[in-house]
Amino acid sequence: MSTHKESQTPGLKNRNSGLVFHALIFSILLFMQTGCATQLGQHPCAVDECFGQDIWQKAIDRIVAKNFPEEQYYGRVYSDRLNNAWTTHDTNVNISEDLLTKLILLGDPYLLSVSAHEIAHIRSDHYSRKASLSYVSSIGSQDTNPFTYREKRLKAVARVSRKHEIEADMLAVQYMEKAGYHREDYLNFLKWMKSNLKDAPHSDLATHPPIIERINRIKKLASFQ
Numbered sequence: 001m002s003t004h005k006e007s008q009t010p011g012l013k014n015r016n017s018g019l020v021f022h023a024l025i026f027s028i029l030l031f032m033q034t035g036c037a038t039q040l041g042q043h044p045c046a047v048d049e050c051f052g053q054d055i056w057q058k059a060i061d062r063i064v065a066k067n068f069p070e071e072q073y074y075g076r077v078y079s080d081r082l083n084n085a086w087t088t089h090d091t092n093v094n095i096s097e098d099l100l101t102k103l104i105l106l107g108d109p110y111l112l113s114v115s116a117h118e119i120a121h122i123r124s125d126h127y128s129r130k131a132s133l134s135y136v137s138s139i140g141s142q143d144t145n146p147f148t149y150r151e152k153r154l155k156a157v158a159r160v161s162r163k164h165e166i167e168a169d170m171l172a173v174q175y176m177e178k179a180g181y182h183r184e185d186y187l188n189f190l191k192w193m194k195s196n197l198k199d200a201p202h203s204d205l206a207t208h209p210p211i212i213e214r215i216n217r218i219k220k221l222a223s224f225q
């Protein structure tokens with residue numbers, strides 16, 4: 001899950017603004033791909049520095065114990081004001097203190113929904129798959145215009161990222177049900193996000209599908225139990 005702001009397309013009036021536009025889009029996508037934490041200057045909380053660190057680890061442990069007890073994942077809380085949870089290439093399940101505080105107030109089903117979704121990203125190796133697509137020139141390499149080539153590649157990365165979000169949702173429901181919760185609990189979490197957090201706009205460059213699409217996909221799921 002990520003609630004970063006998506007890009008807005010400025011008007012293209014001349015070649016210079018076109019260059020700026022492409023550079024801007026590229027920078028934003030690169031920023032999203034390379035991990036939010038270091039780019040934003042966030043810092044991980046030291047032991048007992050931030051609210052709810054032990055609660056976050058417990059939420060992660062509950063999903064893990066009922067699904068893959070031989071594995072270990074580590075809750076990392078970051079001190080910042082963004083509402084965000086994310087993973088990269090390791091077994092750290094990262095969350096901002098701000099979002100964690102909200103989830104704690106909402107209750108365990110919300111906490112476990114987010115931890116299940118993020119663990120699904122890690123176990124599916126989504127970060128590496130997206131990163132490799134970003135750097136391997138596999139799309140339209142015959143295109144001689146570097147800007148259209150780059151834009152095509154960014155759109156392809158965003159498309160894969162949206163697919164990963166749906167995959168993570170599906171797995172998260174499965175993990176939740178094994179942990180004794182229900183599909184409705186996960187749906188409630190998505191509905192809360194839709195009402196309270198910034199949604200992704202419909203765009204070829206959006207890294208997340210609109211939340212309503214994610215809700216509808218989960219509604220169509222058969223129970224895993």
Ligand SMILES: [Zn+2]
Pocket residue numbers: 001002117121165168
């Ligand atoms: Zn996600």
